[in-house]
Amino acid sequence: MDFTQFPRRRYLNGPTPIEAMPELSRTLGGKVNLYVKRDDLLPGAAGGNKTRKLEFCIADALEKGADTIITCGAVQSNHCRLTASWSAKEGLDCHLVLEERVAGSYKKEASGNNFLFELLGVKGIKVVSGGSDMMGEMADKAEELSALGKTPYIIPGGASNATGALGYAACAEETMAQLNARGLSIEHIVVPSGSAGTHAGMVTGLSGVNANIPVSGVNVSRPRDVQEEIVYTLARELAAKLGLKTGVDRKDVVCFDRYVGPGYSIPTDAMVEAVKLFARTEAILLDPVYSGKAAAGLIDLIRQGHFPEGSNVLFLHTGGSPALFAYLDTFR
Numbered sequence: 001m002d003f004t005q006f007p008r009r010r011y012l013n014g015p016t017p018i019e020a021m022p023e024l025s026r027t028l029g030g031k032v033n034l035y036v037k038r039d040d041l042l043p044g045a046a047g048g049n050k051t052r053k054l055e056f057c058i059a060d061a062l063e064k065g066a067d068t069i070i071t072c073g074a075v076q077s078n079h080c081r082l083t084a085s086w087s088a089k090e091g092l093d094c095h096l097v098l099e100e101r102v103a104g105s106y107k108k109e110a111s112g113n114n115f116l117f118e119l120l121g122v123k124g125i126k127v128v129s130g131g132s133d134m135m136g137e138m139a140d141k142a143e144e145l146s147a148l149g150k151t152p153y154i155i156p157g158g159a160s161n162a163t164g165a166l167g168y169a170a171c172a173e174e175t176m177a178q179l180n181a182r183g184l185s186i187e188h189i190v191v192p193s194g195s196a197g198t199h200a201g202m203v204t205g206l207s208g209v210n211a212n213i214p215v216s217g218v219n220v221s222r223p224r225d226v227q228e229e230i231v232y233t234l235a236r237e238l239a240a241k242l243g244l245k246t247g248v249d250r251k252d253v254v255c256f257d258r259y260v261g262p263g264y265s266i267p268t269d270a271m272v273e274a275v276k277l278f279a280r281t282e283a284i285l286l287d288p289v290y291s292g293k294a295a296a297g298l299i300d301l302i303r304q305g306h307f308p309e310g311s312n313v314l315f316l317h318t319g320g321s322p323a324l325f326a327y328l329d330t331f332r
């Protein structure tokens with residue numbers, strides 16, 4: 001894969017670590033050997049997966065002469081926090097449109113990522129109700145800022161267009177290089193599947209380096225068939241953008257929707273158990289909305305015997321721990 005065809009900023013200090021999780025593996029019965037790719041340790045205030053995508057999206061914005069970034073997300077969005085973070089570093093203004101997906105969930109004084117938006121100096125926050133046309137809302141904001149003489153650039157929710165997903169195709173290549181360098185064979189990769197750029201990027205990138213490692217996406221909101229179509233559509237677009245000779249097979253896109261619970265960002269008992277287990281065995285902080293539910297899926301799949309005994313399974317930790325501080329009552 002040739003990433004030099006695209007504008008890119010350099011936000012990484014090198015590959016993120018791949019660590020064994022022996023205590024967690026033992027606690028879960030020792031049937032599989034768990035590893036974790038620590039994308040929670042990526043640079044950008046408090047880390048997380050959006051940094052890889054923003055290397056490409058913000059580079060594109062700068063190339064187009066933007067001085068202002070507009071993006072959107074949920075009220076505790078890690079993507080909004082990291083977009084605010086890299087905008088600050090690049091000297092760009094940042095405006096957020098927040099979708100109140102759970103009615104009444106936006107609180108101006110809330111902790112977690114919400115507090116960090118303010119601390120990182122975002123220039124404006126507009127809160128809209130759940131189900132709003134987010135692209136339309138951001139376009140309105142862009143028009144408003146253009147009239148004031150600004151040059152805005154819109155990054156879609158989660159930076160999950162083909163440009164942002166390049167970051168996770170690059171992560172797939174990075175991961176394979178690490179596994180090859182240490183002679184570690186991985187039989188299965190588990191990732192959270194939200195706005196889909198991470199999942200689509202990993203599947204496409206692994207195909208692009210001919211790694212035959214199956215990827216399971218754990219949904220955080222949508223039903224299985226809907227999410228698989230979203231991931232597959234983005235993966236095909238990304239494969240075309242990269243000019244891959246072999247595209248992505250529909251059957252390589254696999255999602256599980258059993259761990260969503262009542263809905264996006266709503267806590268489940270399995271999420272709480274997963275967050276506590278990771279913290280108490282490996283001292284790794286997950287989050288309540290994405291990595292916690294994905295880890296709940298990972299743990300359940302292990303208990304169900306989904307992975308053959310003795311398998312090496314890699315969990316992609318996408319970050320998000322600041323959101324824990326907006327959910328204290330859930331864990332106490």
Ligand SMILES: *Cc1c(COP(=O)(O)O)cnc(C)c1O
Nearest residue numbers: 078194195196198290318319320
């Ligand atoms: C955005 C996010 C995800 C999901 O990644 P997508 O590319 O949107 O599917 C997972 N974990 C965390 C912590 C996130 O912020």
